[in-house]
Amino acid sequence: MASPPTRAQDALRAAQLYYLQDLTMAAIAHEMRVSRSSVSRLLAYARDSGLVTISIHSPQDARSRIESRVARRFGVTAHVVPTPDRISEAERLERTALSAARILAERVESSMTVGIAWGSTLSAVARHLPSTRTHDSRVVQMNGAANVRTSGIPYAGEILSRFGAAWSASVHQFPVPALFDDPLTKQAMWRERSVRAVREIQERVSMFVFGLGSPHADVPSHVYSGDYFDDADRRTIERNGVVGDCATVFYRLDGSSDGIDLNERSSGPDLEAVRRIPTRFCVVSSLSKLDSLRGALAAGIITELVVEESLARRLLEVTPAR
Numbered sequence: 206m207a208s209p210p211t212r213a214q215d216a217l218r219a220a221q222l223y224y225l226q227d228l229t230m231a232a233i234a235h236e237m238r239v240s241r242s243s244v245s246r247l248l249a250y251a252r253d254s255g256l257v258t259i260s261i262h263s264p265q266d267a268r269s270r271i272e273s274r275v276a277r278r279f280g281v282t283a284h285v286v287p288t289p290d291r292i293s294e295a296e297r298l299e300r301t302a303l304s305a306a307r308i309l310a311e312r313v314e315s316s317m318t319v320g321i322a323w324g325s326t327l328s329a330v331a332r333h334l335p336s337t338r339t340h341d342s343r344v345v346q347m348n349g350a351a352n353v354r355t356s357g358i359p360y361a362g363e364i365l366s367r368f369g370a371a372w373s374a375s376v377h378q379f380p381v382p383a384l385f386d387d388p389l390t391k392q393a394m395w396r397e398r399s400v401r402a403v404r405e406i407q408e409r410v411s412m413f414v415f416g417l418g419s420p421h422a423d424v425p426s427h428v429y430s431g432d433y434f435d436d437a438d439r440r441t442i443e444r445n446g447v448v449g450d451c452a453t454v455f456y457r458l459d460g461s462s463d464g465i466d467l468n469e470r471s472s473g474p475d476l477e478a479v480r481r482i483p484t485r486f487c488v489v490s491s492l493s494k495l496d497s498l499r500g501a502l503a504a505g506i507i508t509e510l511v512v513e514e515s516l517a518r519r520l521l522e523v524t525p526a527r
Contacts, residue, residue, distance in 0.1 A: 220251040255336030279502045282509040285517045294423045297513045301490035302329035305511040315340040318409045320347040322452035323361040326416025331367035342374035345406045348452040348473035349381035354432045388469040412484040418450040419497040449497025460503030479506045
């Protein structure tokens with residue numbers, strides 16, 4: 206007796222009829238003897254599970270004007286995510302994260318080592334990752350997530366696990382504090398063999414995926430809302446004119462990071478180390494992160510940017526053309 210078709214088989218058949226034979230959903234429903242809504246769900250499953258990947262090819266003369274302007278002005282590859290005016294910041298984040306997840310599926314390759322900075326934005330990206338099977342790939346956590354209230358492992362670990370599962374990659378966590386109490390403690394920890402082993406993997410990262418933290422974000426960055434700072438730390442952030450952070454390494458509007466005491470205690474890679482990574486893939490969506498994005502661009506830590514449309518427009522308005 207023939208075994209019943211699996212959902213994946215049904216999804217593949219629906220996708221072939223829809224994308225390769227140009228049948229309508231109504232025609233597919235009739236042929237497969239299911240409802241039209243079932244066809245819609247099968248097609249969504251085909252996309253989400255990686256049976257189908259959709260690429261929009263954008264030669265330079267066909268790219269949106271705003272993407273081209275961002276790319277030229279800041280020397281990055283830009284992907285501007287279109288959004289309507291009247292949606293919430295949370296919805297802007299979800300739409301931007303979805304676009305970023307699908308672009309990343311085209312970037313990841315076998316034998317690649319990908320660095321991940323945990324945070325609210327990367328958590329959203331991780332939820333939308335389609336399956337992209339690779340071989341001998343690794344995903345490594347780039348900064349610790351522990352503080353006085355939590356090990357950080359459940360939060361950061363879930364993000365990394367989703368990336369690893371989507372890409373069939375091994376996962377390497379970095380179970381150290383996000384911020385050490387004392388720079389000397391950090392230096393001692395860096396000499397431990399178990400920590401050195403993870404840091405050696407970090408040094409081989411060819412693509413770094415990160416969001417931007419901001420002390421003023423409408424959707425609070427996890428590091429600013431999760432008990433990572435005491436009052437003295439917050440005063441340091443204010444006194445030093447910090448506008449944002451990349452993997453808990455803090456910077457100013459002009460992109461500088463020197464003289465910020467928190468960075469001596471941070472477990473994240475310094476900005477010079479970030480600049481040595483070939484692909485630095487940044488995802489950002491909130492207008493309230495405008496200054497954080499400006500600082501990151503000034504620091505030269507972004508090579509590829511996925512940015513929500515209203516933020517991209519505001520960025521161009523406040524940044525003079527050179």
